[in-house]
Structure formats: C-alpha cells, structure tokens
Amino acid sequence: MSRAFPFSAIVGQDEMKLAILIAAVDPGIGGVLVFGDRGTGKSTAVRALAALLPPMKAVLGCRYACDPVDTRARCDQCPTLKDAARPKTHMVPVPVVDLPLGATEDRVVGSLDLERALSQGVKAFEPGLLARAHRGFLYIDEVNLLEDHLVDLLIDVAASGENVVEREGLSVRHPARFVLVGSGNPEEGELRPQLLDRFGLSVEVSTPTEIPMRIEIVRRRDAFDRDPEAFAERWHAEDERVRRRIIAARKRLAETEVPDAALERAAHLCLKLGTDGLRGELTVMRAARALAALDGVGSVGDAQLRRVAAPALRHRLRRNPLDDAGSSVRVERALAEVFPA
Amino acid sequence: MNADADADDRSPAPSWLDALRVAAMFAVDPAGCAGVHLRAGAGPVRDAWLAYLRAALGPTRLVRVPLSIDDDRLLGGLDLAATLAAGRPIAQRGLLAEANGGVLLLAMAERVSAGTAARLVGVLDRGEVQLERDGLAQRHTARLGVVALDEGQGDEEPVPAALRERLAFSLALDGISPREVRDGGNGLDGGAALSIEDAQSVGEAVAQARLRLAAVSLSDEVLQALVSAGAALGVASLRAPLLALRVARAAAALEGCDAVDEEHASLAARLVLAPRATRVPGAEPREPAEPPAESPAEPPAEPPQGPPPEPPPAAESEPPPEPPPDDADDTPPPLDPQMLQDMVLQSALAALPEGLLARLKTAESARVRARAAGKSGAQQKQGTRGRPIGVRRGVPKRGQRLSLIDTLRAAAPWQGLRTPPPGARIRVEPDDFRVMRLRQRQETTAIFVVDASGSAALNRLAEAKGAVELLLADCYVRRDRVAVLGFRGKGAELLLPPTRSLVRAKRSLAGLPGGGGTPLAAALDATAALVDAVRRRGETPLVVLLTDGRANVARDGSGGRARAEEEALAAARSLRLSGASVLLVDTSPQQAPQARRLAEAMDATYLPLPYAGADTVSRVVRAGRG
Numbered sequence: 032m033s034r035a036f037p038f039s040a041i042v043g044q045d046e047m048k049l050a051i052l053i054a055a056v057d058p059g060i061g062g063v064l065v066f067g068d069r070g071t072g073k074s075t076a077v078r079a080l081a082a083l084l085p086p087m088k089a090v091l092g093c094r095y096a097c098d099p100v101d102t103r104a105r106c107d108q109c110p111t112l113k114d115a116a117r118p119k120t121h122m123v124p125v126p127v128v129d130l131p132l133g134a135t136e137d138r139v140v141g142s143l144d145l146e147r148a149l150s151q152g153v154k155a156f157e158p159g160l161l162a163r164a165h166r167g168f169l170y171i172d173e174v175n176l177l178e179d180h181l182v183d184l185l186i187d188v189a190a191s192g193e194n195v196v197e198r199e200g201l202s203v204r205h206p207a208r209f210v211l212v213g214s215g216n217p218e219e220g221e222l223r224p225q226l227l228d229r230f231g232l233s234v235e236v237s238t239p240t241e242i243p244m245r246i247e248i249v250r251r252r253d254a255f256d257r258d259p260e261a262f263a264e265r266w267h268a269e270d271e272r273v274r275r276r277i278i279a280a281r282k283r284l285a286e287t288e289v290p291d292a293a294l295e296r297a298a299h300l301c302l303k304l305g306t307d308g309l310r311g312e313l314t315v316m317r318a319a320r321a322l323a324a325l326d327g328v329g330s331v332g333d334a335q336l337r338r339v340a341a342p343a344l345r346h347r348l349r350r351n352p353l354d355d356a357g358s359s360v361r362v363e364r365a366l367a368e369v370f371p372a
Numbered sequence: 373m374n375a376d377a378d379a380d381d382r383s384p385a386p387s388w389l390d391a392l393r394v395a396a397m398f399a400v401d402p403a404g405c406a407g408v409h410l411r412a413g414a415g416p417v418r419d420a421w422l423a424y425l426r427a428a429l430g431p432t433r434l435v436r437v438p439l440s441i442d443d444d445r446l447l448g449g450l451d452l453a454a455t456l457a458a459g460r461p462i463a464q465r466g467l468l469a470e471a472n473g474g475v476l477l478l479a480m481a482e483r484v485s486a487g488t489a490a491r492l493v494g495v496l497d498r499g500e501v502q503l504e505r506d507g508l509a510q511r512h513t514a515r516l517g518v519v520a521l522d523e524g525q526g527d528e529e530p531v532p533a534a535l536r537e538r539l540a541f542s543l544a545l546d547g548i549s550p551r552e553v554r555d556g557g558n559g560l561d562g563g564a565a566l567s568i569e570d571a572q573s574v575g576e577a578v579a580q581a582r583l584r585l586a587a588v589s590l591s592d593e594v595l596q597a598l599v600s601a602g603a604a605l606g607v608a609s610l611r612a613p614l615l616a617l618r619v620a621r622a623a624a625a626l627e628g629c630d631a632v633d634e635e636h637a638s639l640a641a642r643l644v645l646a647p648r649a650t651r652v653p654g655a656e657p658r659e660p661a662e663p664p665a666e667s668p669a670e671p672p673a674e675p676p677q678g679p680p681p682e683p684p685p686a687a688e689s690e691p692p693p694e695p696p697p698d699d700a701d702d703t704p705p706p707l708d709p710q711m712l713q714d715m716v717l718q719s720a721l722a723a724l725p726e727g728l729l730a731r732l733k734t735a736e737s738a739r740v741r742a743r744a745a746g747k748s749g750a751q752q753k754q755g756t757r758g759r760p761i762g763v764r765r766g767v768p769k770r771g772q773r774l775s776l777i778d779t780l781r782a783a784a785p786w787q788g789l790r791t792p793p794p795g796a797r798i799r800v801e802p803d804d805f806r807v808m809r810l811r812q813r814q815e816t817t818a819i820f821v822v823d824a825s826g827s828a829a830l831n832r833l834a835e836a837k838g839a840v841e842l843l844l845a846d847c848y849v850r851r852d853r854v855a856v857l858g859f860r861g862k863g864a865e866l867l868l869p870p871t872r873s874l875v876r877a878k879r880s881l882a883g884l885p886g887g888g889g890t891p892l893a894a895a896l897d898a899t900a901a902l903v904d905a906v907r908r909r910g911e912t913p914l915v916v917l918l919t920d921g922r923a924n925v926a927r928d929g930s931g932g933r934a935r936a937e938e939e940a941l942a943a944a945r946s947l948r949l950s951g952a953s954v955l956l957v958d959t960s961p962q963q964a965p966q967a968r969r970l971a972e973a974m975d976a977t978y979l980p981l982p983y984a985g986a987d988t989v990s991r992v993v994r995a996g997r998g
Binding site: 068071074129130131132134135138139143148159160172173176216217238240242245246248249250252253256 | 404486487490491494497502503504508509534590592595596598599600602603608609610613614617618773776777780873875
C-alpha cells in the first residue's frame with residue numbers, strides 16, 4: 032500500500048481524531064463509527080492510524096499473532112508450541128485491516144486452504160481477514176453498503192471476540208478481538224439499528240466551511256500528493272508525539288480513576304437522555320477514562336465526560352428514525368442540564 | 373456533485389474546443405484527474421472525441437469495461453480452468469489491475485450499479501486493487517483514470533454520485549453539432565498543437581507535458597484562489613478544489629509552462645468547479661456576503677509554502693471543539709490574491725448558465741433520485757448473494773460460487789476411471805462442478821400514495837401524514853424500502869423513488885402541499901407503473917393508498933366527477949391485475965361509499981381513518997405484509 036497521509040497533518044475533525052485515539056488507547060471501547068459527507072477525510076484518518084500505532088509483542092510462530100501475556104485470549108495452537116509457558120516473541124505492527132467491498136465471505140472468516148487441498152489433498156484452514164485483524168483494527172469503508180450477511184457475521188464476531196468457522200468440512204475457532212471501525216455516507220443508505228448499537232463511539236463529520244481551514248486542507252493534501260515521502264518526513268516528529276501520547280496513555284489507563292461523582296454524572300446524563308440499557312453508561316465511562324489517560328490527568332473529571340458524551344451516546348438515543356437532525360442536539364441539551372456552566 | 377439529469381438543459385453547450393482541452397489535459401495526468409464524466413449519446417461527436425482522446429493518450433492503454441462485468445473480471449479472482457488444470461490456485465487479474473497506468477472506458481455508466489461504482493471508487497482512492505476473494509489475498513497497483521460514458525436521458529438515474537464526485541471533468545457533448553467538430557479544432561489558442569486533424573501532434577504534446585508535469589509549480593495564491601472559488605460556488609466537497617489543482621497543473625504542463633498562472637487556474641475553475649456549483653455567488657442574499665467578507669481574512673493562511681511546524685490542530689486533545697488552525701498567524705500576503713481569486717471566480721461564473729438557481733432545483737431532485745440508485749441492477753445478480761441453501765450441478769458463471777468440496781466429492785468416485793494429468797492427483801471434469809445456491813431475503817418496497825387534493829387536505833391530510841410517518845418508522849425497523857407518490861391538481865408525481873432513506877421520505881412528505889382536484893385515475897396508473905418497476909427489481913411491492921376516493925379529475929386533466937370516478941375504478945381494476953397487495957386508508961370525514969367501492973375494485977384492504985388512528989394503520993400494514 033502506498034504511504035498513508037500522516038495522522039497529525041489532518042486539519043480539524045477533532046471529534047473524529049479524538050474517537051480514534053480513544054479506541055487506540057482502549058480497544059475495549061467497542062469500535063468507532065464515522066458518518067459524514069463525502070470528501071471529509073474519513074478514510075484518511077483511519078488509514079493514518081496504522082502508521083501511528085506502536086508495534087505490539089506477539090507469540091513467535093503463531094498465525095494469529097496472539098498476545099504472549101494474556102493467556103486467556105490465545106488461539107488453540109499457542110499452548111502446543113514449544114515452551115508454551117514462555118513462548119518466544121517478536122514485535123509486529125498492529126494490524127489495521129481494510130475490508131474491501133466485494134470481499135467474499137470465505138476471505139472474511141477464513142476458509143479451506145485451496146492450494147493444499149488441491150495439491151496435497153490436505154484439509155487445512157486458511158485464516159481470513161478476521162484473523163488478520165486480531166488485536167488490531169478492522170476498517171470498513173462504506174459500511175452501509177456492505178452486504179447484510181457480512182454485517183451480521185461481523186457483529187457476531189466483534190461481540191464474542193472469537194471467530195467460529197464451520198464450513199467446507201472445517202471446524203475451527205480462533206480469537207478475533209478487534210476494534211471495528213466503520214465509515215460511510217448516510218445519504219447512501221442507513222445502517223441497521225442493531226449494527227449501530229454495536230459501535231462504542233459514533234462520530235459525525237462534515238465538510239469544514241471556513242475558507243482558511245479549507246485552504247489549509249487542500250494545501251496539505253496537495254503537498255502530500257506531490258511528494259508523499261517528503262510530506263510524511265515533515266510530519267514525522269508530530270506523528271511521533273501522538274504515538275508517544277498513546278503509549279503513555281495506555282500505561283496510565285489502569286491507574287486512571289473514575290470517581291463515584293463522575294459515575295453518578297454519567298448515569299444522570301444517560302437517564303436524562305433515556306438511552307437503552309447500560310451500554311451507554313459503560314461506554315461513557317470507558318471513553319472518559321481513556322481520555323483522562325490521554326490528557327495525563329489522574330482521574331476522570333467533568334472535562335472528560337463532556338467531551339466524550341456526544342460520541343458515546345448520540346447513536347444510542349431511542350431514536351425516532353425520522354428525526355433527521357436531533358440526536359447531537361439532544362445530547363448537547365442534556366449536557367447543558369447535567370453540567371450547569 | 374454535479375447534478376445533471378438534463379444535460380443540455382443544464383449547462384450551455386460547451387465549445388468543442390473545451391472538449392478537446394479536457395481530453396488533452398486528462399491525457400496528461402489520467403490518474404491525477406481521475407476521469408471524465410462524458411454526457412453524450414453515441415454518435416459522431418462522441419466518436420470524434422474518443423478518437424481524439426485515443427490520439428492524445430498515445431501509447432497509454434484504453435481498456436473498455438462492459439456494463440455487466442462481475443467481480444471476478446473487475447477485481448480479479450480465481451482462474452478456475454487454469455486452477456484445475458494446474459492443480460494449484462491460479463489467480464487471474466481483474467480489468468482494474470490490467471488497466472494500471474491507463475484509462476478505463478466505462479460504457480453506459482448511467483447503468484452501473486452502486487456496488488460496481490463503490491469498487492471503482494475504492495480503487496481510484498487507493499490507487500490499488502485490494503483483492504480478498506476466493507481464498508486469494510492480493511494487492512495490485514492500479515493507478516488509472518476513468519472515462520464514464522453517460523448516455524442517460526433526462527429522467528434516468530445518473531451515474532452514481534460517489535463516482536461522479538471523483539472525476540475531475542464533466543463534459544456534455546450533446547450541444548455540439550457534428551459540423552462544429554469537423555470545422556473546429558483548428559487554430560486553437562496559443563498555437564498549442566491541439567488539432568483533431570493533427571492527432572499526431574497531440575500525442576506528442578501530451579507526451580512532453582507528462583515529462584514536465586512533475587516539475588510544474590503552483591503558487592499558494594493560486595491554491596487559495598481555487599479553494600475560495602469552490603467555496604463561493606457552494607461546492608462542499610474538498611475533492612473538487614484538489615482536482616482543480618491537478619487540472620491547472622496539467623494545463624500548465626500542456627502549454628509548456630513551468631508554473632501555473634491565472635489562465636490555467638481560470639481554466640481549471642471553469643472546467644472543474646463550475647459544473648459542480650450549487651449556488652451562484654451574489655444570487656442569494658446571504659451568500660454574497662461570504663466570499664468578500666472572508667477574503668480579507670484569507671491571506672492569513674500562513675507563510676507561503678506552508679511548512680508544517682505549526683500546531684497540528686487536534687493531535688493533542690486539549691484544544692476543545694474549536695480548533696485553532698491557521699487563522700492565528702497574520703502574515704500579509706506576498707501578492708494580491710484577492711485579484712486572482714476574483715479572476716478565477718469570474719471565469720467559473722462565466723461557465724454558469726443563466727437562471728442556474730431555478731434549474732438547480734430540478735437538479736436537486738435529480739440528485740435525490742441518484743441517491744436512490746442504491747441497489748439498481750440487483751435483479752440481474754439474483755442468486756449470487758444471500759445465505760447458502762444447498763448446491764446444484766452447474767458451471768459457476770455470472771458470479772455464482774463454486775462449491776469446492778462438493779465438486780471434489782462429485783469427482784471422487786470417478787478417479788479410478790480417469791487418468792489424472794501429470795503432476796496432479798485428481799482429475800475434475802466440467803460435469804463435476806457444483807455451485808452454491810443462495811437465497812436472498814426478498815425485499816419489500818412500501819409505496820405510499822398520498823392524496824393531497826383539496827378535499828383531502830381539508831379533511832385530514834395532516835393526519836394521513838402522521839399515519840404514514842408511523843408506517844415509515846415501521847419500515848425502518850424492517851429495512852423495507854419506501855417510495856412516495858403524491859397526487860393533486862392535474863396529476864400524480866413521484867415524490868420519492870424507492871429508497872431506504874426514511875429521512876428523505878419524511879422530508880418529501882412534509883413538503884407535500886395540499887389543494888387542487890383529485891386525479892385518482894392518474895395516480896392509480898402511476899402506482900401501477902411503479903408496482904411494475906419494483907417487481908422488476910425482484911422486490912415485493914406493497915401499496916398504501918391514502919385517499920377519500922372522491923375523484924374529480926379525469927386522466928386527461930379535465931374536470932367532471934362522473935367520468936373521473938369511472939376512470940378511477942377502471943384504473944383500480946387494472947392495478948388489481950398487477951397483483952400487488954394494497955391497503956386503502958379512507959381519509960374522508962365520514963366513511964364514503966366511493967372509497968369503499970374503489971377498495972373493492974382493486975381488492976384492497978379497506979381501512980377508514982376516523983376509527984383507525986395512526987397506530988391501527990401501522991398494525992394493519994404489518995399484518996397485510998404477511
């Protein structure tokens with residue numbers, strides 16, 4: 032793949048960048064959905080993420096790149112390796128896997144290894160995109176154009192963290208924990224409500240209208256198109272800073288506290304908005320904690336809650352599908368009530 | 373963005389000269405310009421243009437993509453025959469990968485499905501084909517340009533918007549007469565060797581321009597001018613100014629210049645930005661204030677070359693929503709960009725036809741129609757998607773998938789009788805092929821036919837709208853598609869072609885005014901036509917008709933209750949023949965015999981609204997859908 036546009040060179044779109052950083056710090060957040068106009072840099076931001084993520088440690092020789100530390104989420108082959116207790120490891124880049132439209136189901140879930148089946152008559156499993164995305168990100172552009180049965184499948188795997196393959200005489204299961212990142216244009220079709228709810232954060236992007244900002248975007252994009260290498264070089268230091276920030280935030284994440292007062296506020300907010308279930312509160316809390324870790328503050332405060340409320344909740348409002356603008360505005364209003372200035 | 377259902381109605385006939393310029397500039401940088409959306413019927417003018425393009429492209433390949441192409445050929449896939457012969461998987465490259473470095477000629481682009489368009493768009497964006505099919509995972513570089521041949525007539529669905537947006541040029545050849553083509557082309561400006569008779573020299577000029585292209589510089593002022601012009605014309609997407617930059621560079625390279633000057637920028641604005649305009653600066657009271665007011669604030673952008681070490685807006689998350697981008701530093705401009713901006717904008721404006729705003733309205737509805745294209749072409753792909761329900765004997769074609777295991781299983785018993793080819797262990801013959809059978813959930817399209825005539829409006833148009841909204845919410849849950857037909861005055865109008873976007877359904881309904889006669893017969897005819905269209909797409913139509921049944925306008929638009937009602941009943945009977953299930957919601961204040969008779973004529977479920985209430989209607993529809 033050609034060089035990706037540097038993450039730090041993206042102008043504006045703060046909410047989107049914030050959501051992506053939060054997901055990078057805490058993959059348990061449950062995915063990011065980016066919806067908005069054409070030509071707003073949705074794909075650019077997600078693809079830029081790949082270059083930004085610090086490499087991870089993986090079990091050497093494991094085809095799913097299992098985590099050597101977390102033994103619970105290992106594939107069934109890792110324990111059979113030599114010195115399974117302390118396996119050899121190597122550093123690998125965090126996968127950011129693109130799910131292209133037109134991908135066939137066998138490539139998504141994995142299937143029979145055709146080559147070995149034909150040449151040796153052996154029944155072997157060829158891992159698919161879900162396996163490749165394990166411990167990383169799975170990106171679906173135009174998620175609303177994806178075929179329904181693929182969407183069902185993704186929802187299922189994303190929720191369970193495990194991919195179960197029962198096809199073509201194979202019976203395989205392997206871990207597939209990934210952050211689902213979807214982007215799309217709402218005018219091309221709506222996303223099914225079931226899928227909507229699976230995403231932890233939902234971001235709305237729109238084309239910036241201020242001319243100076245537009246000029247800057249075009250200027251940078253043009254510079255990038257002309258000479259990607261040099262452009263990336265120029266932004267290297269900035270990207271490096273973001274990367275360090277992610278690493279630091281990940282370290283801090285476990286110690287970052289969520290005081291009871293913050294929990295109460297989150298609950299209050301969700302109550303006010305009438306969100307279904309507890310998923311909204313949980314997401315607000317997790318996102319706020321990740322943000323506090325990014326900010327380098329020890330515990331979650333109002334500042335963090337305020338900023339994550341909209342992306343964490345706007346797609347969970349019991350929504351009237353015909354209400355076209357509403358949800359962001361409703362979150363704003365509830366915020367104003369819960370956090371009197 | 374460029375909305376253009378009515379090609380010759382929309383823009384003034386571009387000169388043949390411009391058409392040739394477009395071809396030449398596109399040829400200089402096909403991948404950069406992404407492509408040309410060519411609106412023209414097949415004919416000598418289009419042929420001449422394509423011949424010219426071919427000459428301009430020189431050795432660059434021009435690959436034709438047929439309309440009915442499937443993913444195997446487009447993206448690539450498993451070469452089944454070769455795979456079986458060799459006993460190991462052999463991939464075949466798709467057309468996209470084969471066209472790398474060249475130009476793709478997309479025939480009948482207006483009929484291209486949204487899915488195919490999305491695949492193309494993905495490749496244009498990434499410059500590579502990413503293949504994840506049939507057990508293959510490959511990447512092929514595919515930097516290419518696209519010429520989308522659009523033969524669409526007025527009311528047909530135009531080329532998918534996502535694709536159109538990425539193509540730099542939009543060119544309508546329909547206004548150009550063949551005579552102009554014969555005479556024109558000579559004596560182009562600047563003595564540039566652009567002449568149709570002189571195909572040789574075009575190729576030469578383009579070849580030289582390509583060498584020069586990388587070195588062509590573009591000043592920051594030009595960049596600012598193009599972006600501002602785009603904003604002033606109401607072009608929301610930032611892809612447009614980016615494409616304009618590339619076109620300006622190509623124009624400069626073609627003229628042998630080392631830097632982009634005003635003329636190139638103006639040309640780019642005229643050819644790239646103007647066709648995408650959604651408003652005329654100065655035409656609306658609010659807008660004109662914008663460009664002039666903004667312009668003084670513009671130069672601030674930053675030091676000329678715009679090197680990065682300024683705070684990248686939101687790499688940190690401290691800056692709350694309001695990012696402090698570039699308007700912070702107030703460096704005065706080295707030149708006078710204002711003049712340049714005006715010039716570029718003027719040039720774009722010159723390309724706008726008179727009375728654009730009035731036409732934009734029609735264009736808007738055309739664009740709306742375009743979005744509805746979501747699943748066009750689905751019917752030809754039936755049986756190629758959905759859940760597997762078994763296998764059958766047959767050769768995989770037209771997108772059907774080979775069931776490998778079952779094929780091998782079918783071949784197994786015969787192996788003793790067949791001699792495998794050298795090196796292979798088994799021999800599979802065409803008779804053994806098994807393909808998967810797939811079943812796709814049949815989709816339902818709910819067609820709302822809303823009576824907005826005076827009598828209905830008086831009585832309960834608002835209530836009827838409320839009922840429809842409830843139904844829409846229900847459709848949303850079931851992922852049904854919806855269409856809205858309104859009728860009043862002299863005829864029926866398709867307010868919303870079948871779509872999934874309920875927001876738009878609601879909008880179209882809210883915007884439906886009331887008043888006028890009741891042209892019931894015309895409405896039922898239109899409904900029958902729509903039912904037919906829906907059925908042809910392989911979907912199940914469901915009609916919800918909201919009316920008081922008091923027809924008083926006949927098909928030909930004349931008044932007269934008796935004849936109108938008679939015609940309406942006839943139309944109702946023919947709708948019954950179409951076999952669609954119909955729900956008639958009687959919106960008259962007292963139950964009227966007319967509506968009931970109508971319901972009987974079309975074998976519809978009859979539901980008087982007075983006793984129904986919106987909730988009941990919704991329940992009945994759910995039940996009627998079965």
